[in-house]
C-alpha cells in the first residue's frame with residue numbers, strides 16, 4: 001500500500017471511531033487531523049492538515065504543548081481530563097492521551113487522541129446529585145458569609161432609602177452601581193441583592209479590581225485560551241464562572257481605562273471572548289459595581305469612563321458614611337454587642353449612655369467595619385460587668401494634619417487646653433453661621449451629636465436667635 005493510502009485508511013478509521021485524533025510525523029508535520037478534533041479545537045481540518053503543527057498552534061509554548069513534548073522528549077500524557085466551553089458556550093469534557101510512536105528506538109510520530117466524555121460526565125454528575133438528595137444542598141467550599149437583607153441594620157432615612165433601592169433591584173437583573181466609603185456595607189448590599197433575587201441559587205462571585213495587577217485582570221475576568229487544547233491551559237474567566245448569577249466588581253474605577261471599554265462592550269453585547277480566544281461566548285451575568293469615592297470625581301479625574309458609569313448606573317445606590325447617619329451608631333453597636341457577647345461568652349446587657357456618646361462623637365473613617373471592630377475589642381477586653389462603659393471603648397486618636405493653627409501656638413496663648421477651647425469656639429461659631437444657625441446641621445457638619453453641640457453652645461455662651 002502506498003504511503004498516501006495508509007494515511008487515508010487511518011484518517012477514515014479515526015472518523016469511524018469518532019475519537020478526535022491528531023498525528024504529527026517526526027518533522028512535526030500534521031499527517032492525520034480528523035473532523036472530531038477540528039470540532040474540539042474550533043478550527044477547520046484544512047487549517048491543520050499537511051501543515052507544521054507548531055506553526056498552526058504557534059501560541060502554545062513548547063513546554064505546554066503535549067504533542068511537542070511527546071515528539072521531542074518522548075513524554076507521554078495519558079487520560080488527562082480537561083473541561084472547556086465549546087463555541088456554543090456548552091461545557092465539554094474530554095479525556096486526552098498523547099503518546100510518541102517509537103520505531104527502532106526513534107520517534108517517528110506523535111499522536112493525540114481526545115475522547116469526548118461530556119455525556120458520561122453529565123451522567124455521573126446526575127448520579128452524584130441524586131445521591132446527595134435529601135441532604136441540604138452542598139455549598140461551595142470557599143463560600144464565605146452570605147448576607148441577606150435581614151442582616152442589614154439601620155434606621156437612618158438616608159440609609160434606609162439606599163436599602164429600599166437595593167430591595168427593588170432584586171426583581172430584575174439590571175446593573176447596579178454602589179457608591180459608599182470603605183466599610184459602609186457595599187458587599188452586604190450586593191450580596192443581599194443577589195441572594196434576595198431569582199438568581200440566589202446561581203453563583204455570586206466578587207473581584208476587587210484594585211487587588212490584582214492590571215495585566216492579569218483581563219484574563220481573570222474573561223478567561224484565557226491557548227488556541228486549541230494541545231497542551232492548552234484553557235481557563236474560564238469570572239464571567240463564565242458566574243454565568244446565570246452575579247459578578248461583583250469592587251473598585252471598578254481601578255480597572256485600566258482600556259479594559260473598562262471592553263467591559264462596556266461585554267455589557268452591551270452580552271458575550272465575552274477569552275484572552276487569546278477566537279470565539280464569542282454568550283454570558284448572562286448581572287453586574288454589581290462599586291466605588292468608594294464620588295463617581296463624579298472619579299470621572300473628572302479620568303479614573304472612571306463616563307460611558308461605562310452610565311451603563312452600570314442603571315440602579316444607582318449611594319450609601320451614606322456612618323458619620324452622616326449618627327442614629328445608626330446606637331442600633332449597630334447594640335447588634336454588634338449581641339454578636340460578640342455570644343462569641344466571647346460575655347453577658348454585657350447594655351451600653352452606658354456615656355459610652356454611647358463617646359461612640360457617637362467619633363467620625364469613623366472606616367465606617368461600620370470600624371465600629372464593629374471597636375465593639376468587638378470592647379467586648380473582648382471588658383471585665384465581667386454587665387454594662388459597657390466609656391472606659392471599655394478605645395477610639396483611635398484623630399489624625400490631624402499639622403495646621404497653621406497648631407503651628408501658631410505658643411505659651412502666651414495660655415495652657416494647651418485653653419488654646420484648644422478657643423479654637424473649638426471659633427470653629428463652632430463659624431460652622432453655625434455657615435449653617436444658618438441650624439444646630440442639627442451644624443452638629444452633622446462637625447461630626448458630633450446634637451446634644452453634645454448644645455452642651456458646647458452653653459459652655460461658650462453662644463446664643464442662637
Ligand SMILES: Nc1ncnc2c1ncn2[C@@H]1O[C@H](COP(=O)(O)OP(=O)(O)OP(=O)(O)O)[C@@H](O)[C@H]1O
Pocket residue numbers: 151152153154180181182183184185186187188189250292332368369372
Ligand atoms: N448596615 C449594616 N448592618 C450590619 N452590618 C453592617 C452594615 N454595614 C456594614 N456592616 C458590616 O460591616 C462590615 C463591612 O461591610 P462590607 O464589607 O459590606 O463593606 P464594604 O463597603 O464592601 O467595604 P470595602 O469598601 O472596604 O470593601 C461587614 O462585616 C458588614 O457585615
Ligand SMILES: [Mg+2]
Pocket residue numbers: 186187250
Ligand atoms: Mg467590599
